[in-house]
Amino acid sequence: MTSVKILAVSLVIAASAGAAVARTPINQEAHINNTLRQGFIADAIADNCPTMRPRKLRALNELTKLRDYALKQGYTRQEVTAFVESKTEKKRGKAEAAAWLKKAGAEPGKTQAYCAVGEAEIARNSLIGYLLRSTR
Numbered sequence: 001m002t003s004v005k006i007l008a009v010s011l012v013i014a015a016s017a018g019a020a021v022a023r024t025p026i027n028q029e030a031h032i033n034n035t036l037r038q039g040f041i042a043d044a045i046a047d048n049c050p051t052m053r054p055r056k057l058r059a060l061n062e063l064t065k066l067r068d069y070a071l072k073q074g075y076t077r078q079e080v081t082a083f084v085e086s087k088t089e090k091k092r093g094k095a096e097a098a099a100w101l102k103k104a105g106a107e108p109g110k111t112q113a114y115c116a117v118g119e120a121e122i123a124r125n126s127l128i129g130y131l132l133r134s135t136r
Helices: 003-020 030-048 056-072 077-085 087-103 111-124
Strands: 052-054 132-134
Touching: 030 052, 030 056, 030 087, 030 111, 030 132, 052 111, 056 077, 077 087, 111 132
Parallel strands: none
Antiparallel strands: 052 132
16 A cells, blocks of 8 residues: 555544544533523523622623633634524523522522522532622
């Protein structure tokens, strides 16, 4: 076998191996989705509790870190932008946040429950709590 044929076969094998370990679709990547869900939860708490405020600069910093993470995972800027701007994905993220909050006892109309969840997350030093500021 000539070196050109060996090189061609090697490239085909390498390309096939790359296809076998294809990236997870960005809307299914666990770290990205978990982080965004926590952001949606923090937003819902701030929207529904009068003593909670969003920490917008911290949120922006977390989004920047998440974008950088996605790019390092091999997602393109176009994929990241399309995902973040997708109305369908925002709707899904908000629904997941609402389900998480409901499980924690916070539902629309239960203002104090949202506040209690927010205070608990701040005390836990979770990402949700990191994105909130209590005015109590």
